[in-house]
Structure formats: structure tokens, C-alpha cells
Amino acid sequence: AQSVTQPDIHITVSEGASLELRCNYSYGATPYLFWYVQSPGQGLQLLLKYFSGDTLVQGIKGFEAEFKRSQSSFNLRKPSVHWSDAAEYFCAVGAEAGNMLTFGGGTRLMVKP
Amino acid sequence: ETGVTQSPTHLIKTRGQQVTLRCSSQSGHNTVSWYQQALGQGPQFIFQYYREEENGRGNFPPRFSGLQFPNYSSELNVNALELDDSALYLCASSLGQGYSPLHFGNGTRLTVT
Numbered sequence: 350a351q352s353v354t355q356p357d358i359h360i361t362v363s364e365g366a367s368l369e370l371r372c373n374y375s376y377g378a379t380p381y382l383f384w385y386v387q388s389p390g391q392g393l394q395l396l397l398k399y400f401s402g403d404t405l406v407q408g409i410k411g412f413e414a415e416f417k418r419s420q421s422s423f424n425l426r427k428p429s430v431h432w433s434d435a436a437e438y439f440c441a442v443g444a445e446a447g448n449m450l451t452f453g454g455g456t457r458l459m460v461k462p
Numbered sequence: 463e464t465g466v467t468q469s470p471t472h473l474i475k476t477r478g479q480q481v482t483l484r485c486s487s488q489s490g491h492n493t494v495s496w497y498q499q500a501l502g503q504g505p506q507f508i509f510q511y512y513r514e515e516e517n518g519r520g521n522f523p524p525r526f527s528g529l530q531f532p533n534y535s536s537e538l539n540v541n542a543l544e545l546d547d548s549a550l551y552l553c554a555s556s557l558g559q560g561y562s563p564l565h566f567g568n569g570t571r572l573t574v575t
Contacts, residue, residue, distance in 0.1 A: 353504075355504075381561055390568065391568055392466070392552055392554075392566030392567050392568045392569055393505070393552065393554075393564075393566040394566070395563050395564065398561075398563070400561065439504050439505070441504075443561060444518070448493070448495060448510065448554075448556050448561060448562065448564050449495065449507050449510055449518045449520070450497075450505075450507060450564070451507065452497075452504030452505045452506070453504050454502075454503055454504045455502075455503070455504050
């Protein structure tokens with residue numbers, strides 16, 4: 350069975366600083382990986398996804414993520430954080446068929462002015 | 463295009479009661495998935511419906527059941543409510559059975575007392 354671990358429950362960064370959110374997955378085959386963001390009282394919005402090909406993927410809002418098979422990781426990065434990026438971020442892995450995702454526990458990002 | 467809408471937004475029920483949550487898919491989407499998100503945790507996959515048939519289920523007991531209608535809207539029914547059923551229930555729609563982006567609604571917050 351697949352699983353996702355997000356080791357950091359909370360992260361605080363200063364506005365303008367760089368950001369990296371960690372994600373480790375366990376999956377028996379080639380994974381389908383996703384990052385979602387959730388603002389308070391909202392549903393989930395897809396930031397980016399990795400299916401195959403180039404291991405560095407670009408997403409919306411200036412985010413990118415790098416797939417590293419040897420480390421079973423799919424870390425999310427942003428070079429300069431904005432106050433509006435404060436939210437909860439979820440990494441997810443897709444099952445063998447369809448969109449039945451397994452999510453990590455999430456990382457809550459706080460941005461200091 | 464109309465996004466995914468869920469109703470009601472909030473609901474309070476008593477242990478042992480039954481509840482029905484509703485979801486309208488994004489226009490053109492024929493697949494609906496339901497997720498349960500307990501407080502402080504990542505979403506957990508409940509089940510998925512494609513063209514009115516359940517085609518995937520997570521680790522949830524049979525008292526969690528669902529329906530998908532010809533217009534692709536969906537219901538989630540939970541019988542014999544337990545306190546641990548208190549959570550945010552998220553509906554997501556997508557196109558087809560393969561990997562297409564999930565579009566999430568804002569969820570229904572269920573509180574069981």
C-alpha cells in the first residue's frame with residue numbers, strides 16, 4: 350500500500366525568503382505525485398503534478414517540485430514566499446488506477462512579515 | 463464553467479443518526495470522489511464513482527455509502543454516526559477514470575455530538 354510522509358507539521362518563513370516543503374512517499378511502482386494547497390475554509394487546489402519525464406515540474410503561483418526516485422522524495426519549493434502563500438500544503442500519491450489519492454498529513458506554512 | 467459545489471456547508475448530528483451530504487460536479491465531469499479530512503490531518507479517500515458505479519473504495523466501513531446520479535451529481539450517506547465521523551467531507555470531480563486533475567469543493571463540515 351502506498352503512503353506519504355510530510356515530516357514538517359509547521360513551518361514559518363519570512364516573506365521574501367525561500368521555501369522547501371518535504372515529502373517522502375512509499376509506492377511499489379512509478380508514482381503519480383501531486384502537491385495541493387488548502388486555505389482555511391476552502392477545498393484543495395492543485396499546485397502541480399508529476400507523472401513522468403522531466404523530474405523538475407513547474408506549477409502555479411511560482412511553485413516547483415523535484416522528483417527524486419533514489420530518495421523517494423517530491424519536495425516543493427518556491428524561491429520567494431509571499432504572505433498570501435500562508436496555507437496548508439498536502440503532498441499526495443496516486444493509486445494504480447484512477448484518481449484515488451493517498452495524502453500526507455500536511456504542512457502548515459506561516460509567513461512572517 | 464461551474465465548479466464543484468457541496469451542501470450543506472455545516473451540519474451537526476447526534477451519535478447514531480444518519481446523514482446525507484451532496485455534491486454537484488463541475489460541468490462535464492463524470493467521476494466523483496469523496497474524501498474525509500479529520501481535524502489536523504490529510505484527506506482520506508472514501509470512494510469514487512464513475513458513471514453511476516462505485517469503482518474504488520478506501521478503508522471505510524459499509525455504513526459509508528454513496529450514489530452518483532445520471533447528471534453526475536453525488537451523495538455520501540453515513541449511517542449510525544460515531545463521534546469519530548466528525549470531519550470535513552470533501553467532494554472532488556474529474557473527467558474519466560485515468561489521471562485527470564481533481565477539482566475539489568469547499569467541503570461539508572460535519573460535527574457529531
